[in-house]
Amino acid sequence: MKRCPDLIVIGGGIIGLSIATELANVGLAVTLIEQGVFGGEASVAAAGMLAPLKEFTKPGPLLDMGIRSLQMYENWVLELKEATGIDCQLSTAGILTVAMTDMEEEWLQERYQWQKSEGYDIQLLSTEEVQEREPHLSKMVRQAIYSPHEADINNRLLLKALVIQAEKRNVHLLQNTTVIGLKHAGKKITGVVTDKGEMEADHVIVASGAWTADILHQVGVDVPVYPVRGQIAAVDSIHLPLSHVVFGKTGI
Numbered sequence: 001m002k003r004c005p006d007l008i009v010i011g012g013g014i015i016g017l018s019i020a021t022e023l024a025n026v027g028l029a030v031t032l033i034e035q036g037v038f039g040g041e042a043s044v045a046a047a048g049m050l051a052p053l054k055e056f057t058k059p060g061p062l063l064d065m066g067i068r069s070l071q072m073y074e075n076w077v078l079e080l081k082e083a084t085g086i087d088c089q090l091s092t093a094g095i096l097t098v099a100m101t102d103m104e105e106e107w108l109q110e111r112y113q114w115q116k117s118e119g120y121d122i123q124l125l126s127t128e129e130v131q132e133r134e135p136h137l138s139k140m141v142r143q144a145i146y147s148p149h150e151a152d153i154n155n156r157l158l159l160k161a162l163v164i165q166a167e168k169r170n171v172h173l174l175q176n177t178t179v180i181g182l183k184h185a186g187k188k189i190t191g192v193v194t195d196k197g198e199m200e201a202d203h204v205i206v207a208s209g210a211w212t213a214d215i216l217h218q219v220g221v222d223v224p225v226y227p228v229r230g231q232i233a234a235v236d237s238i239h240l241p242l243s244h245v246v247f248g249k250t251g252i
């Protein structure tokens, strides 16, 4: 491990791969270290919804960042397609958040009120309007929020495109290599210790998803990142009867 890049990125999920390629693009020598295979953890499991409004229960800087990020997605995936030939199947049909019971209606109304009062472009649809948009959806749906700017993407294709783009931009890609510690001189991080040896760099970016807190804890930095169990079921569909992502109330 004799290399001395400008920058090491720890973690080859969607975040680490994106950061590595963008920084390589501005001329930095970047090494990306992944303990397993690229995208093999949360990034491959995701459903691909690009829906910040769905994720939050109140406004704040993280939601603002999610909205800004969503606005940049269309251009970003176009650039990726030009660079790699991979179409990541970004769908901009919007998202329907539905309510079928009294309790869900109350929850939906609350969401609608704060999102509307913050100026987000959303619409409250009646059962008839929902049926017009999605005729195959249950008639038990009483109301829905239609969010036209939220989207979804094929995250598996996105990962594939990001790996190809990283290769094209000469990011030094290491898989099956685990970072077991950070090297530091006083308060300055100077590199990483891996199960295959040490590597020095001017900067180290920790993009290791659910493992981030473990790595940073070693150097006295505590971040409130912890794993949350997520499950997904993928089903085949002979013909796709739905044209929007349909989202309901979860227990979260």
Ligand SMILES: Cc1cc2nc3c(=O)[nH]c(=O)nc-3n(C[C@H](O)[C@H](O)[C@H](O)COP(=O)(O)OP(=O)(O)OC[C@H]3O[C@@H](n4cnc5c(N)ncnc54)[C@H](O)[C@@H]3O)c2cc1C
Pocket: 010, 011, 012, 013, 014, 015, 016, 033, 034, 035, 036, 037, 038, 039, 040, 041, 042, 043, 044, 045, 046, 047, 048, 049, 050, 051, 177, 178, 179, 180, 207, 208, 209, 210, 211, 215, 229, 230, 231, 232
């Ligand atoms: C079932 C499910 C569905 C989801 N659906 C959505 C959705 O629809 N929309 C959405 O926006 N988000 C969704 N998410 C969340 C989304 O998947 C994550 O927010 C996103 O993938 C995080 O990307 P990441 O690169 O930060 O993390 P990861 O993809 O987990 O990447 C981190 C990488 O770091 C590596 N790593 C960790 N420690 C080390 C180490 N010490 N040395 C080297 N490498 C290390 C890991 O192996 C991993 O590959 C979903 C998640 C799950 C589980």
